Amino acid sequence: MPTQTITCQTGDVRFEFIADRPVLDYLSTIAERGTSDDEKLESEQDLADWIVQSGIVDTAPPVTQQTLERGKALREAMFRLVATLINHQNASATDRALVNAAAEFPPPLLRLEDDRVHRYGDIDAVFAFLARDCLDLFDSPDRAALRWCADATCTRAFIDRSRGQRRRWCGMKGCGDRAKAAAYRRRRRTALDDKPLADTHVHD
Numbered sequence: 001m002p003t004q005t006i007t008c009q010t011g012d013v014r015f016e017f018i019a020d021r022p023v024l025d026y027l028s029t030i031a032e033r034g035t036s037d038d039e040k041l042e043s044e045q046d047l048a049d050w051i052v053q054s055g056i057v058d059t060a061p062p063v064t065q066q067t068l069e070r071g072k073a074l075r076e077a078m079f080r081l082v083a084t085l086i087n088h089q090n091a092s093a094t095d096r097a098l099v100n101a102a103a104e105f106p107p108p109l110l111r112l113e114d115d116r117v118h119r120y121g122d123i124d125a126v127f128a129f130l131a132r133d134c135l136d137l138f139d140s141p142d143r144a145a146l147r148w149c150a151d152a153t154c155t156r157a158f159i160d161r162s163r164g165q166r167r168r169w170c171g172m173k174g175c176g177d178r179a180k181a182a183a184y185r186r187r188r189r190t191a192l193d194d195k196p197l198a199d200t201h202v203h204d
Contacts, residue, residue, distance in 0.1 A: 015040065015053050018171045019158045021142065022054060023133040027079045028170075033155040041075075044068050051126055057108050061123045074102050074127055078134040082157050085137060086146050102131035151175040 017025045029050060031038040041047050047068050048060035063071075077095040084091045105128040108121030121129075137143055145160045149170035156170040169175040 015050050016171065017054065019156065020161065021133060021137070021159055022056065023078055023130050023137070024082070024157050024159070025054065026050070026075060026130050027082065028156045029075065031155070032153045033079075035153045041068065041072060047071055055119070056126050056129050057119045057121045059120075061121070061126065063123065067123050071123075071127065074098065074131065078131065081134060082137065082146065085143055086148055086157060099131045099134055102127045103135055104128070107132060149175050 015025075016028065019025045019028065029040040031040070041050065044063040044065060044067070048063045051057060051060045051063075077098040080095050081091050081099060083089070102124075105124040106121075107129045108119045108125045111118050111120065137146065142159050145165060147158055147160045147167070148154075149156045149158065150168040151170070154170060154175050156175075158167075158170045160167045
């Protein structure tokens with residue numbers, strides 16, 4: 001699926017699709033875990049919006065409060081599984097079972113029509129698509145390229161496809177820009193600290 005950023009009418013970023021894997025974009029619907037815990041899926045409509053904006057299916061299936069809670073539980077189980085890959089740990093049997101169960105349902109149906117390929121599916125198909133993408137990471141070359149964002153508070157995982165695998169930030173907008181701004185401020189402070197005291201005075 002194409003990398004994209006979805007914005008609200010106000011211009012504020014709502015959902016970002018920058019991780020190059022649908023499951024990783026879904027995991028980022030809660031940001032800064034352990035600090036601000038910025039939850040993006042606060043309502044049933046939020047989940048419906050994310051589903052459509054992700055392109056997994058063309059039309060969002062009905063989303064109830066129970067569906068939302070299922071989606072969040074699956075998201076957190078998949079987050080913990082991805083964390084085991086990055087941190088070289090063992091996955092828990094409970095998380096494996098939850099994600100495996102979600103992956104057992106049929107994924108969305110693709111159908112070529114006059115204008116383009118359309119994608120159809122209910123909520124189980126959407127969750128199956130995400131669960132299968134998560135499981136595929138365990139048996140994919142992308143496994144070796146999984147990284148955490150280097151920002152101190154960001155908990156987004158991403159696939160590092162950069163040359164030499166030197167990418168540090170989940171995205172240059174946001175975390176990358178903050179890091180560049182902080183580095184610039186440090187350089188400015190260092191330059192001022194190193195400047196001779198006499199140079200700071202105006203001579204008559």
